[in-house]
Amino acid sequence: MRAPAPTLAGLHGCDQTRPLYSRFSALYFRTPAWLKRAARSAFASRQGRLDGLIARYLAFLEGAPAGDGRPVPALLTHDVDTAAGLATLPRLLAVEEGLGLASLTFLVTHRYRWERAALAPLRERGHAFGVHDTTHDNRLAYLPPADVESRIRRAQEALGPLDSGAFRAPAFLRSASLYAGIASRVRIDFSTNDAALVWPHPGDGLGSPFPVRYRRMVVAPTTLPRDGELLALGLDRDATLDVCRRKATQLARVGAPLVMLTHPDPTFTDTTARMETYGDFLAWLKSDIRFRLLSPAETLAELNVRATVELAA
């Protein structure tokens, strides 16, 4: 079986349809959390049986050839979509710090109040920061490239010395225009999955678990199932750990990096129980020699080295 090949169509999200909430962003943020969760569950159940979704998700790498057997890097990332999420972030980071780990957090720079001075101590403890849009109105991918670029510039200027050059688009919504707009400003992009479990639709993404080069950027796909997807599917602790471990094992076998996304926002990884499950998964990763958990700065450098395939512009 051939190794999965990265595609420009997957990078741009060419088979995505523009979701309604990207036109009316109030739908995304002003809906009560419980209703959003119920809607997500209904959406997920429409996609077919749970077992079928997970089987399809894991089938993506099943036939791919084995890698060189070296340990694979693991990068922990967070998107902070809301003020409540920012308030909860230190608790999530404390779970990592308890295991001697650190992570990369993407901030929405002009949506909620935050202060560089408050984040500086987190950076001193090894955590890194990047851009997750200015407002998260889910319209970024549908703007002309010049407008995309000016938003990213504004966000990076707000982060100032905290900016690692990393970026993730809101809701994994991508377009050719988005990539044209971010190409001159972003060093490493995390806006695509390898092949998504549920959103924007099952299988959405680059079509490869390996980082690639596109124009001047590294594009590193998010390769583990996301917390919002696992929660929408209603998976309990054991089922969550099972699918995460199985995907991580596949990634180690093919020699691809682990990139994990969790949110501290309400309805995501914001409860003690969910944070404990996250900690259990991290402890499992840390105890296994197939995975390398370095600082986010070191892992970003490692992803850069590993991005050897060039996508055509």
Ligand SMILES: [Zn+2]
């Ligand atoms: Zn987000």
